[in-house]
Amino acid sequence: MEKIKSPKNIPLLSKTLLISLALFIALTSLNLKVNLIEIPFGFPEFIVPKDNPLTEAKIELGKKLFFEKLLSRDSSISCASCHNPKYAFTDGLVKAKGIKEREVTRNTPTLTNIAYNTSFLRDGVNPSLEAQVIVPIHEKNEFDFHILLAAERLKKKKEYVDLSLAAFGEVPNPKVISNAIASYERTLISGNSRYDQFTFQKDSTALSNNELRGMHLFNKHNCVSCHSGFNFTNGEVVNNGLYKDYPDIGKMRVTLDPKDKGAFKVPSLRNVAITAPYMHDGSIKSLEAVIDHYIRGVMITQTKIKG
Incomplete structure (x- = not known):
């Protein structure tokens, strides 16, 4: 050692x-163009999975789902409950809290620039952003739910059916939920700080x-x-x-x-x-x-x- x-x-x-x-x-953070994200000067482009290309329709649906409490068992929390934009998509707590104030074992990581990550969760055990989305839905101390049941809830909401059909050509299902939220999270690009201006813009x-x-x-x-x-x-x-x-x-x-x-x-x-x-x-x-x-x-x- x-x-x-x-x-x-x-x-x-x-x-x-x-x-x-x-x-x-x-x-600065998000600057959307048609089907594209404006990358801050000095940043590389990030890799988008071939089976989940970015579109504005997916991003729109993903953002709505990110703030949707129906994804949790008792409809009390959403992704944004722990990943609050006010705190760079963290929550300011020592350890995250799920439904019924259940304490999670770890501090909430930021989602800023998560598009550049190659592994996910605090210990890096998850290989993709799409797969990571499912984890908190199933964790007992977080959403304590099941993505299949969450999809069934969304199918009963006309707005979600319409957004899902527009983005994926399918009604809400586990793939729609995970791919849409992952698409939105890839837009959370943060750059152009004074450090960036000094380093990249000279x-x-x-x-x-x-x-x-x-x-x-x-x-x-x-x-x-x-x-x-x-x-x-x-x-x-x-x-x-x-x-x-x-x-x-x-x-x-x-x-x-x-x-x-x-x-x-x-x-x-x-x-x-x-x-x-x-x-x-x-x-x-x-x-x-x-x-x-x-x-x-x-x-x-x-x-x-x-x-």
Whole structure:
């Protein structure tokens, strides 16, 4: 196991790095064109499944379903209950809450720029966005329902029948629900922050001197080794040594491989200023505390799985 050395003057470094992290909050999100999404300057295009091409009709239906409480057993919550646009599609809670205030075991991850992900859920065990959509519907502590039953509810609503026929040529069914919501979620693109203007548009005036110092320290102290690229994540599933004991065993819950114990996805830092609390379990309340946690030294295991 590798020990990260702790730099001197931790309080000052923490504050400066915090400024750097705050840069990653984006100023723009969705710009729809006909059947297309306008990609922010400097961002790559993302891959759309061949069997679920983006259309405006799918996006319209998916957005409505995203906010639809009929998908939960008691019709009390929707996807947006946990993935609130106000908080960059998180909820501000330590751990998410499902129907009847049931607590989920993990903190709600952002959906910002999820179109660029190659694996899904906090531990990266789900291979596609379409498949991921089904998970909360079936989870007992979330929607506690079944997608077949949800589809039956939607069939009784003329508006959903009409939207489904327009988007897919079919009445509501599990494929319609998962593909439509996935299509909408792919439009949640966040970019054009001042950091992006500085980096991609070469605007030398976009960042203050303190922010430039924060960016320098972010790179110098190797935060960028995990939080890299335009979306500030390397996409890996890794055990970062947050715990000595693992109440949540991470990716191992599916693979049953001991090397996956405590392994979770490296999160993006986009919009990080408004997605507190942090870590997969919501155990750290502030960015200052996150930075202190890492710069004081954590044990990094050899567990490292490409997501």
